[in-house]
Amino acid sequence: MASTSSRSVLLLLLAVAVVVSDAQLQLSETFYDATCPQAASIVQQKVNAFVDADRGLAAALMRLHFHDCFVRGCDGSVLLNSTDTILSEKEALLNKGSLRGFEQIDEIKMELECACPGVVSCADILALVARDATAKVGGTSWPVFLGRIDGGASFADEVNSSLPERTDNFTQLVARFARVGLDARDMVILSGGHSIGQVHCGAFFERLYNFQGLNITDPSMDPEFAAMLKVQCPPTKPFGFMALDATNGTFDSAYYLDLLTNKGLLESDVALLSDPLGVEYAIRAVQDPMAFLNEFGWAMIKMGAIPALEPYGWRRHCAFVEPRF
Numbered sequence: 001m002a003s004t005s006s007r008s009v010l011l012l013l014l015a016v017a018v019v020v021s022d023a024q025l026q027l028s029e030t031f032y033d034a035t036c037p038q039a040a041s042i043v044q045q046k047v048n049a050f051v052d053a054d055r056g057l058a059a060a061l062m063r064l065h066f067h068d069c070f071v072r073g074c075d076g077s078v079l080l081n082s083t084d085t086i087l088s089e090k091e092a093l094l095n096k097g098s099l100r101g102f103e104q105i106d107e108i109k110m111e112l113e114c115a116c117p118g119v120v121s122c123a124d125i126l127a128l129v130a131r132d133a134t135a136k137v138g139g140t141s142w143p144v145f146l147g148r149i150d151g152g153a154s155f156a157d158e159v160n161s162s163l164p165e166r167t168d169n170f171t172q173l174v175a176r177f178a179r180v181g182l183d184a185r186d187m188v189i190l191s192g193g194h195s196i197g198q199v200h201c202g203a204f205f206e207r208l209y210n211f212q213g214l215n216i217t218d219p220s221m222d223p224e225f226a227a228m229l230k231v232q233c234p235p236t237k238p239f240g241f242m243a244l245d246a247t248n249g250t251f252d253s254a255y256y257l258d259l260l261t262n263k264g265l266l267e268s269d270v271a272l273l274s275d276p277l278g279v280e281y282a283i284r285a286v287q288d289p290m291a292f293l294n295e296f297g298w299a300m301i302k303m304g305a306i307p308a309l310e311p312y313g314w315r316r317h318c319a320f321v322e323p324r325f
């Protein structure tokens with residue numbers, strides 16, 4: 001197994017190979033060195049405190065970055081509130097009632113504004129928070145390239161057509177990731193984000209109780225695992241919660257081991273093993289967990305470089321748009 005230092009060097013070499021779209025500013029690790037050198041440490045300290053108080057927030061904070069970048073690029077639009085005339089991304093079916101962490105982002109933004117007024121973008125906060133939240137619960141840290149420009153618009157009706165869905169098959173997942181410049185390998189690796197977090201029981205009721213409309217359990221699901229799920233998630237409790245993998249709260253490669261042993265929950269997770277690429281990667285992640293942690297960081301860097309569709313400016317408040325400054 002490679003040493004910690006050599007793994008860090010490898011990750012850095014991969015990171016600096018990222019090509020950022022010409023449509024937005026060149027992202028850089030040193031973007032705030034002159035204007036807000038304490039930005040990263042402020043974010044990390046706040047994230048550590050939040051996760052210490054509620055370990056489940058780690059998955060929620062990471063997820064905000066995913067949901068932001070897949071809709072209109074990495075522009076902080078997922079944080080915007082609805083207006084009198086427009087429903088924002090927060091209100092979309094796939095987001096409402098499932099995303100959380102908005103108050104924590106607002107708190108971080110407030111502290112950054114006190115330290116460096118009008119400097120750090122909301123989109124950059126999401127990127128830093130995702131990294132720090134993942135590292136706090138067992139993941140490997142990665143370089144975060146900064147300088148994203150916040151968007152000024154957010155539309156609920158753009159969400160469902162952009163985000164991966166729990167019922168997607170492998171081909172559909174690849175297509176959704178391709179729309180934002182990510183390839184099939186990126187998709188398989190980033191799916192490992194399900195190493196932490198929980199999901200409503202109802203999200204997998206079809207597999208558990210009515211597979212393909214036949215009123216049976218998905219025969220591919222491990223029988224003992226299915227029996228346990230039925231106890232934890234009876235048909236009368238669709239809004240109960242179930243951990244997405246066996247080591248809930250710790251970021252590791254157990255997600256892939258669960259898939260290989262027929263203990264995956266969501267259709268979209270199980271779908272990874274319907275393709276040789278997914279099978280190969282799952283086996284590799286289980287055999288070399290540290291490689292997965294490093295590759296996840298690389299994939300997050302690549303996702304974090306998805307350009308904003310309509311850059312607006314640096315928003316002083318993450319939840320609403322104010323005049324440009």
